Amino acid sequence: MTVQEPTQQQLNQERWRDVPLEFEAIVVGAGPAGLAAAYTLAKGGVKTLLIERGDFPGSKNVMGGILYSYPTHQIIPDFWKEAPLERPIVEQRAWLLAEESVVSIGFKDPGFYEEPYNNFSVFRSRFDRWMANKVVEAGATLITETVVTDFLFDERADRRRVAGVVTNREQGEIRAQVVLICEGANSILTQRLGLQEDLSPGDLAVGVKEVIALPKGAIEDRFNVEKGQGATIELIGESTQGMFGMGWIYTNKDTLSIGVGVMINQLSRSGMNPNTVLEKMKQHPAVRPLLAGGETKEYLAKIIPEGGYHQVPKLYAHGVLICGDAAMLVNGVHREGSNLAMTSGKLAAETVIEAKKKGDFSSVTLKAYHDRLQDSFILKDLKKYENASALLQSNPHFFTLYPKLARYSARELFTVDNVPKKDKQKKIWHEVTSRRGIWNIAGDMYRLWRTLG
Amino acid sequence: MQTLEDKLFLVRFQPDDHSHIHINNKELCQHDCPDKPCTYICPAKVYEWNEEVKAINVGYEGCLECGTCRYGCPRDNIHWVNPRGGFGVMYKFG
Numbered sequence: 001m002t003v004q005e006p007t008q009q010q011l012n013q014e015r016w017r018d019v020p021l022e023f024e025a026i027v028v029g030a031g032p033a034g035l036a037a038a039y040t041l042a043k044g045g046v047k048t049l050l051i052e053r054g055d056f057p058g059s060k061n062v063m064g065g066i067l068y069s070y071p072t073h074q075i076i077p078d079f080w081k082e083a084p085l086e087r088p089i090v091e092q093r094a095w096l097l098a099e100e101s102v103v104s105i106g107f108k109d110p111g112f113y114e115e116p117y118n119n120f121s122v123f124r125s126r127f128d129r130w131m132a133n134k135v136v137e138a139g140a141t142l143i144t145e146t147v148v149t150d151f152l153f154d155e156r157a158d159r160r161r162v163a164g165v166v167t168n169r170e171q172g173e174i175r176a177q178v179v180l181i182c183e184g185a186n187s188i189l190t191q192r193l194g195l196q197e198d199l200s201p202g203d204l205a206v207g208v209k210e211v212i213a214l215p216k217g218a219i220e221d222r223f224n225v226e227k228g229q230g231a232t233i234e235l236i237g238e239s240t241q242g243m244f245g246m247g248w249i250y251t252n253k254d255t256l257s258i259g260v261g262v263m264i265n266q267l268s269r270s271g272m273n274p275n276t277v278l279e280k281m282k283q284h285p286a287v288r289p290l291l292a293g294g295e296t297k298e299y300l301a302k303i304i305p306e307g308g309y310h311q312v313p314k315l316y317a318h319g320v321l322i323c324g325d326a327a328m329l330v331n332g333v334h335r336e337g338s339n340l341a342m343t344s345g346k347l348a349a350e351t352v353i354e355a356k357k358k359g360d361f362s363s364v365t366l367k368a369y370h371d372r373l374q375d376s377f378i379l380k381d382l383k384k385y386e387n388a389s390a391l392l393q394s395n396p397h398f399f400t401l402y403p404k405l406a407r408y409s410a411r412e413l414f415t416v417d418n419v420p421k422k423d424k425q426k427k428i429w430h431e432v433t434s435r436r437g438i439w440n441i442a443g444d445m446y447r448l449w450r451t452l453g
Numbered sequence: 454m455q456t457l458e459d460k461l462f463l464v465r466f467q468p469d470d471h472s473h474i475h476i477n478n479k480e481l482c483q484h485d486c487p488d489k490p491c492t493y494i495c496p497a498k499v500y501e502w503n504e505e506v507k508a509i510n511v512g513y514e515g516c517l518e519c520g521t522c523r524y525g526c527p528r529d530n531i532h533w534v535n536p537r538g539g540f541g542v543m544y545k546f547g
Contacts, residue, residue, distance in 0.1 A: 053535055055467075059543045060518060124547030145539035168537055186520030188534065199524055206521040208496045210460065211546045255546075264525045268490040274521075275457045275496060298546045299460035301496035301519040 019143055019174070023049040025352055026165055026176040027140075028148045028189060030057035031124070032067075032338045033324025034182030035131045036075050036345030042138035044353040049174065050132070050140050051167065053147045058128030061184075062302035064209065065250040065257040066232065067127060068339035069117040075346055076134060078115075084130050086121040086252035087230025088113050091223075095286065097238035097247075098407035102286040113229055121230050121250045121257065123211075146172070148189060151179065154319075161362070162193070162319035177361045178352050179320050182345060185303045187326035195322065196313035201264035202393060203307030203328075205245055208274040209259030210282075212294035216254050222290050223251050234335060235260075237403030239281045243270060244392050244399060246335065247281050249290065255297060256290070258282065261304050263393065274301070304337070305330045309386035315373065316366040321348045329378055333385045333452060340378050347372040391451045395444065397436065402444075405432050461497055461515055468514040469540040474499070474522075475532045479508045486528050494525045518542050 027038045030052035038050040054060035066089070072079050080088075090113050093106035112118040136142050152164035152173055164175035181189050185204065190196040216227075223231040230251040239247035245262035260278045267274060281287060305311065305328040312328050315321065323329070324341030331340060351369040355361050373379045392398055409428045419427075432441070476482060482489065482502075491500040491509065497517045501510045518541055523533045535541075 053538050055539055055543055058547050060541070061547045062519075062544065063547075125544050126547070128547070147535045147538045149534070186518075186523065198529075201524045204521075204524050206494065206496060206519060206525075264494060264521055267494050268488070268525055268527070271488075271493060273457070273493045273496070273498065275460065279455070296455060296460060296463060298463055298544065299457075299496075299517075300464075300544060300547070301517040301521070303520050303524070 019049070019141060021174055022164075023047050023141070023174065023176045024356060025049070025178050025180065026051060026174060027180045027182055028165065029053075029181070029183040029326075030128060030132050030142070031061050031182060031184060031324065032063075032128075032341035033326070033345040034180070035128060035135055036071075036342040037180050037182060037323060037349045038135045038140045039075055039131070039138055040346050040349030041352060042135060042140035044349065046349075046353060046356055048140040049176070050135060050142045051146050051148055051165070052132075052142065052144045054144060056129055056144055057132035057142070058125035061124035061128050062207075062209065062300045063124055063338055064207065064248050064259060064335065065121050065123070065252070066119050066335070066338065067122040068119045068336070068342075071339045071342040071346070073116055075342060076131070080115070080117060080120070082130075084122070084126040086123065087228060088117045089119050089121060089232050089250075090225060090229045091231040093231065093233045095233055095235045095239075096403050096406050097235050097284060097286065098403040099238055100285055101407045101411065103403075103406045103410050108231075110226075113226075121232070121252045123252070148183070150192065151189070151320075159318055159362070162317065177319065178355065178366070180345070180348055180352070181320065181322045181326050182324050182341075183326050185305050185325040185328075187322070190313055190322055190326050193317060193320065195317060199307065199311065201268060203305065203311045205261040205263050205304040205306045205332075206267060206274050207259055207261035207302050207304050208278050209257055209300045210278065210296050211252075211298040211300075212256045212258060212291055213254060213297050214256060214294045218293070219251050219254070219256065225251070235281065235287070237399060238284065240399060241270065241272065241277055241280060242396065242400040243267065243277070244396070248335070249287070256294065258287075258291065263306060264303070266393075275299075304332070306332045306389055308332065308389045309379070309382040312379070312382065315370045316363055318363045318366075319361050321351065321366055321369050323348050329382070331381050331385065333388050334381075336381075343376065344373060344378060347376065385452065387451045391447055395447075398444070398448075401436060405435060408432070457498060464517070465543040465545065466514060467540050467543060469537050472511060472513040473534050473536040473541070474511050474513045474516065476509050476511065477530045477532050481528045481530045482509050483507045486530075488527070490525050490527065491522050491531065495522055516541065
């Protein structure tokens with residue numbers, strides 16, 4: 001007689017039956033925010049359930065591809081010794097693209113190749129799976145293939161408190177003292193609680209990305225890095241067809257991550273598909289040689305919160321906290337997101353650990369999470385750039401005219417044709433000021449400096 | 454140039470037998486939405502205008518679950534929920 005192996009579905013059902021009906025904390029979503037939160041909670045002795053809707057933690061997770069060392073090291077010290085990482089980034093470049101041309105700046109420092117590093121290229125589906133194992137080792141319960149569809153509420157005379165979650169599994173209600181919403185930018189649960197007014201297409205970008213395979217040596221040659229080292233390029237201007245947004249190219253071990261993000265409202269007006277924007281960027285003469293001969297392995301999409309400080313929802317209520325992309329914690333100017341997500345998850349967890357000591361999970365105690373964020377770089381940075389999104393959206397020439405003028409000026413300066421430099425400068429000045437008045441340019445520069453400086 | 458269809462062919466999906474996306478009111482698409490941005494802003498081109506039946510066809514099986522349509526629909530006419538646990542897109546890289 002042969003014993004039949006249990007199917008994955010049966011195993012999952014069994015695992016579900018083993019899950020208790022009550023926890024101290026439930027974390028919804030195993031991305032950077034949720035994993036950081038669940039790990040910190042479990043280490044802090046909080047009975048924690050981490051719920052992920054994908055097959056495994058990471059299977060639904062998408063990001064540009066950069067993991068920051070500092071916040072990760074704060075949560076799991078020396079993570080680089082065992083985590084699945086791609087390349088430590090030693091050089092960051094910024095490219096201003098115009099049609100056919102590029103004006104570039106960058107910073108390279110081999111010091112970034114030494115511990116504790118600065119940032120790494122990673123693949124979420126590999127890194128998050130690894131980190132979820134750490135979360136389980138730390139003592140949390142992980143349940144996958146489970147969607148949280150709603151909340152359980154405790155109704156008292158004076159207040160309504162989140163008291164757990166409803167999942168789409170049979171008898172799928174689980175109670176908890178506190179729920180941490182870490183489900184990403186498209187946070188249906190935050191909206192369900194009325195903590196986020198419906199977002200507009202001007203608050204979000206859609207990002208599409210491709211993973212393109214190339215031999216390791218080719219990557220190192222093309223990006224001018226030593227064996228094992230990595231580089232990143234951010235691309236603005238023509239990379240987004242003049243729309244508000246940004247492109248990126250990140251080096252992985254034997255692949256490149258290349259993507260582009262554009263504001264949904266601008267894409268709507270353009271009539272373009274995001275993949276078309278990406279394909280055009282891939283064909284740019286400065287980009288094409290980097291990709292030559294590569295084979296596309298995967299195509300991915302996600303939305304990116306770009307609303308900044310003004311779109312941050314109410315971050316806490318009775319029995320609930322919101323972290324990461326769900327809380328719109330993205331610094332678009334510096335393309336930082338996963339570090340804000342991880343740090344916010346950690347700060348939320350620390351607030352819960354304190355709330356447990358006090359035995360009070362009301363908003364009075366949970367407000368400390370908001371204060372922690374305010375005291376940290378997270379809300380300080382978002383506050384600093386609070387007007388960036390509005391400025392760049394209402395001044396499209398930053399993405400259209402200025403890259404063209406930069407190209408014109410650089411081309412004039414670098415072309416050797418026996419014209420005296422003084423005459424070249426005059427010619428450039430004349431061209432630039434004829435395209436946009438001097439007072440307008442002065443105003444643009446002043447506003448840019450006020451907003452980003 | 455690589456087509457979108459070629460790229461979507463590389464993505465692993467575990468499609469459910471029923472859709473997680475519904476158009477609330479078909480009349481709105483026909484009469485009050487001249488641009489129909491869902492038909493081009495979706496990175497996977499899940500939405501397609503069907504002239505014969507005067508309605509949007511929803512190819513939910515190829516949905517990359519980004520949520521762009523939820524925010525980009527000018528009539529707020531797309532009811533989108535997460536696919537059932539274990540179904541939908543499964544990224545190898547992420």
